Amino acid sequence: MDLKLNDKTALVTGSTAGIGLEIARTLAAEGAKVFVTGRSQAKLDEALADIRASLKANGGGANVSGVLADAGTAEGAQAILKAVPQVDILVNNLGIYEMKAFADITDADWLHLFEVNVMSGVRLSRGYFPGMLERNWGRVIFISSESGLAIPGEMVHYGMTKSAQLAVARGMAQQTKGTGVTVNSVLPGPTRAAAIADFLKSLSSNPNASPEEHEAEFFQKHRSSSLLQRMIEPQEVASLVAYVASPLSAATNGASLKVEGGLVTTIA
DSSP: OOOOOOEEEESSSSSSSSHHHHHHHHHHTOOOOEEEEEEEEHHHHHHHHHHHHHHHTOOOOOOOEEOOOOOHHHHOOOOHHHHHHHEEEEEEOOOOOOOOOOOOHHHHHHHHIIIIIIIIIHHHHHHHHHHHHHHHHHEEEOOGGGGSOOOOOOOOHHHHHHHHHHHHHHHGGGGGGGGOOOOOOOEOOOOOOOTTHHHHHOSSTTTSHHHHHHHHHHHTTTTTTTTSOOOOOOHHHHHHHHHSSGGGGGOSOOOOEESSSTTOOOOO
């Protein structure tokens, strides 16, 4: 399917690994000019080389560039806006999480997760959204989480930030009425990433078990409502994001789109 992204410019935050990297790769494969952001020059260079090599192997080009900045800070967001003054597609993917008992979550913990997970998207959206409305076309996509709907007891502060993203996205969408701009949220479930093995191991009753056994126990004990009963692959999230970023998704606006393997049991 041609997603008609050849003339579009996209910026993906937190895109040197995991879901963000796959979103950047997929958008580039569809012909968009993509800006990858990251805090480490080494990781940024590695991500750009990865995307270029994979697309070259599949016979395509890759119009990708890097922006070295921490989108999780006000200074970093400003640096990104200065380096890339205008985009057609903004994917607010940057996010962090930690497992911590509610009584142990400090004020600093609450504020840090809010600063990174919510304000990164708010600041960049504030910079790019008005231009999209003026040009009468644009896509803002918040990568939220099923944890924004089903708040996990082991990381309440993370769930709070993911709920906040849904509120921000819906509020922004209300301002797009009658335009070619859309604002949506995509809600992945537990997704495979470099750090996930340690997370699963920390929850396991047998730390010496295999990674496969850790994953199986996680879904059995902690995410039993999942219909998929396995980790979601980053590419599976990226496929949905690419569609939502495309002109083909014009009728999808103000939506919270689940790609969580059927973990959330409500139909809304």
